[in-house]
Amino acid sequence: MLGIQSVASYLPKGRVDNLKQADRFETDREFVEQKIGVATLPRFEETDSVVSASAAAFDRLCEKVQTDKSEIECVVLCTQNPDKGGLPHNSALVHAALELSEDCACFDIGLGCSGYVYGLSVIQSFMAANGMKKGLLFTCDPYSRILDPEDKNTCLLFGDAASVTYITDTPRYKLASAKFSTKGTGSEALQKTEHGLEMNGRAVFNFALQDVPKQIKRTLASAELTADDIDLFLLHQGSRFMLENTIKRAGIPAEKAPIRLSETGNTVSSSIPLLMEAELDNNPRRILMSGFGVGLSWATAIYEEVKPN
Amino acid sequence: MLGIQSVASYLPKGRVDNLKQADRFETDREFVEQKIGVATLPRFEETDSVVSASAAAFDRLCEKVQTDKSEIECVVLCTQNPDKGGLPHNSALVHAALELSEDCACFDIGLGCSGYVYGLSVIQSFMAANGMKKGLLFTCDPYSRILDPEDKNTCLLFGDAASVTYITDTPRYKLASAKFSTKGTGSEALQKTEHGLEMNGRAVFNFALQDVPKQIKRTLASAELTADDIDLFLLHQGSRFMLENTIKRAGIPAEKAPIRLSETGNTVSSSIPLLMEAELDNNPRRILMSGFGVGLSWATAIYEEVKPN
Numbered sequence: 001m002l003g004i005q006s007v008a009s010y011l012p013k014g015r016v017d018n019l020k021q022a023d024r025f026e027t028d029r030e031f032v033e034q035k036i037g038v039a040t041l042p043r044f045e046e047t048d049s050v051v052s053a054s055a056a057a058f059d060r061l062c063e064k065v066q067t068d069k070s071e072i073e074c075v076v077l078c079t080q081n082p083d084k085g086g087l088p089h090n091s092a093l094v095h096a097a098l099e100l101s102e103d104c105a106c107f108d109i110g111l112g113c114s115g116y117v118y119g120l121s122v123i124q125s126f127m128a129a130n131g132m133k134k135g136l137l138f139t140c141d142p143y144s145r146i147l148d149p150e151d152k153n154t155c156l157l158f159g160d161a162a163s164v165t166y167i168t169d170t171p172r173y174k175l176a177s178a179k180f181s182t183k184g185t186g187s188e189a190l191q192k193t194e195h196g197l198e199m200n201g202r203a204v205f206n207f208a209l210q211d212v213p214k215q216i217k218r219t220l221a222s223a224e225l226t227a228d229d230i231d232l233f234l235l236h237q238g239s240r241f242m243l244e245n246t247i248k249r250a251g252i253p254a255e256k257a258p259i260r261l262s263e264t265g266n267t268v269s270s271s272i273p274l275l276m277e278a279e280l281d282n283n284p285r286r287i288l289m290s291g292f293g294v295g296l297s298w299a300t301a302i303y304e305e306v307k308p309n
Numbered sequence: 310m311l312g313i314q315s316v317a318s319y320l321p322k323g324r325v326d327n328l329k330q331a332d333r334f335e336t337d338r339e340f341v342e343q344k345i346g347v348a349t350l351p352r353f354e355e356t357d358s359v360v361s362a363s364a365a366a367f368d369r370l371c372e373k374v375q376t377d378k379s380e381i382e383c384v385v386l387c388t389q390n391p392d393k394g395g396l397p398h399n400s401a402l403v404h405a406a407l408e409l410s411e412d413c414a415c416f417d418i419g420l421g422c423s424g425y426v427y428g429l430s431v432i433q434s435f436m437a438a439n440g441m442k443k444g445l446l447f448t449c450d451p452y453s454r455i456l457d458p459e460d461k462n463t464c465l466l467f468g469d470a471a472s473v474t475y476i477t478d479t480p481r482y483k484l485a486s487a488k489f490s491t492k493g494t495g496s497e498a499l500q501k502t503e504h505g506l507e508m509n510g511r512a513v514f515n516f517a518l519q520d521v522p523k524q525i526k527r528t529l530a531s532a533e534l535t536a537d538d539i540d541l542f543l544l545h546q547g548s549r550f551m552l553e554n555t556i557k558r559a560g561i562p563a564e565k566a567p568i569r570l571s572e573t574g575n576t577v578s579s580s581i582p583l584l585m586e587a588e589l590d591n592n593p594r595r596i597l598m599s600g601f602g603v604g605l606s607w608a609t610a611i612y613e614e615v616k617p618n
Binding site: 080095097105124129180181295 | 383384389390391393394395396397398399400401402403404405406409411412413414415416417418419420421424427430431433434435437438439455487489490491492493494496499500501502506603604605606608
């Protein structure tokens with residue numbers, strides 16, 4: 001059985017003061033702090049890249065758990081803002097940076113804010129089908145590369161980060177149940193254009209409030225569980241206001257659903273692993289995670305602690 | 310059990326006469342015909358896109374097999390030259406174009422010439438793990454978007470195409486065995502730069518001749534098969550000269566390994582499905598496919614005919 005053994009993350013050293021940004025955009029500071037919920041945004045500097053940030057996340061993983069690079073048989077990297085325009089796939093560049101074995105499958109996944117929940121299922125099922133025992137799932141989607149500097153809606157929101165999740169055959173958490181949905185007809189709500197990232201905040205907000213709670217409830221029902229059975233709800237950290245309302249609408253007890261994006265912003269597919277890294281210290285037995293955004297795409301999964309034999 | 314039920318492809322209407330291109334580059338016409346092996350290159354026109362070409366491939370699939378769009382639960386699209394810079398993932402745009410159900414998982418895979426062999430394993434294992442029965446794997450990687458018009462090495466080689474493979478629980482072929490390898494340290498042999506696609510033809514040639522035959526032999530050995538047990542070898546159609554030598558070095562009987570890129574060129578991840586679509590009419594019992602290129606990445610898989618009960 002494969003599952004999650006450990007999670008590590010990396011924030012680049014660059015920082016944007018979001019209150020100063022608020023002033024520049026002539027936006028109310030209280031709105032930025034309370035509604036968006038972001039005080040500081042980590043930001044790629046000139047020398048940062050998807051590959052260097054992913055490698056730095058891996059270094060942090062190695063401080064937590066013992067890894068043997070020669071045993072890594074699979075690397076999956078989730079991004080929609082890759083180095084080198086995605087050719088080669090950035091997982092191959094990470095493969096080179098980490099000096100991994102040639103007997104290693106590498107591929108990238110193109111997904112946004114639902115990417116972590118998808119990516120976990122993709123890498124675990126691919127590894128299981130091919131008899132692989134150790135693998136790495138990276139997320140790194142530096143939206144700073146596509147932000148329109150005049151667009152306050154996105155500039156005040158998105159931060160850069162990277163994460164790595166160690167998938168092994170001696171996991172702490174295993175997948176119990178998952179649901180995946182797509183509404184391609186709504187894709188214009190979040191898209192890259194010649195002007196950079198374009199976001200229709202209202203459309204994304206309505207989507208999060210209408211569709212995400214429904215999927216959370218369906219996933220619980222299909223696993224024959226209720227919110228009471230879940231110790232920890234890890235929802236994609238889109239914005240504070242969106243999160244508070246989505247949590248309420250889904251009937252999730254607020255104390256079980258951390259909101260923590262003040263020092264990170266919305267880090268796209270890295271937001272759930274960032275949160276998870278910190279929360280795993282509390283040893284939750286059962287975790288529900290839900291990612292939603294670009295696509296429009298949304299995915300919910302329940303992970304359960306593996307009881308030691 | 311999931312597997313391949315059918316394959317369909319689409320070539321855009323635009324055509325480049327490769328002999329005229331040879332004249333423009335002051336390249337010997339015989340070299341273009343015999344060594345590269347390409348007379349005509351299909352080429353995207355203004356109105357073509359990854360999404361429109363993928364949708365056209367799906368239309369062709371529907372002419373071959375009965376499909377019920379409401380039953381499609383998974384769409385995976387392999388490209389490194391997506392529409393809209395890959396944000397949103399193009400599988401979501403195809404999802405919209407085909408008017409598929411919301412209960413459908415969609416994600417893109419970033420891989421080059423090994424993408425089809427990988428993609429088949431990725432979609433099948435993901436669908437199986439999540440109890441899905443019908444899915445679509447698309448390939449469409451229009452290199453014309455990144456060709457440097459002054460670079461004869463690449464302009465004479467790459468053609469645009471799309472394919473779709475119908476994955477179902479009533480398959481004609483099921484996966485028997487697969488191997489996946491990566492050599493990230495060699496990635497500079499094929500990469501996107503600010504000048505467009507850069508290819509070190511000699512490095513790619515050496516890679517194809519050294520590493521691909523070894524993997525083909527290992528895959529056969531691990532399945533306890535020999536070349537005699539395989540009816541059809543589908544090798545990525547890189548160039549005629551590279552193919553002839555790779556086939557020889559792998560000990561494959563030439564008559565079992567079609568070389569057919571004269572009217573398509575190297576269509577990246579679409580080259581194997583393009584070939585497969587035509588060859589399935591001959592009802593091969595056992596197929597070995599091998600894709601290799603960008604990454605560097607190479608993958609080999611053996612598919613076996615499913616015997617009707």
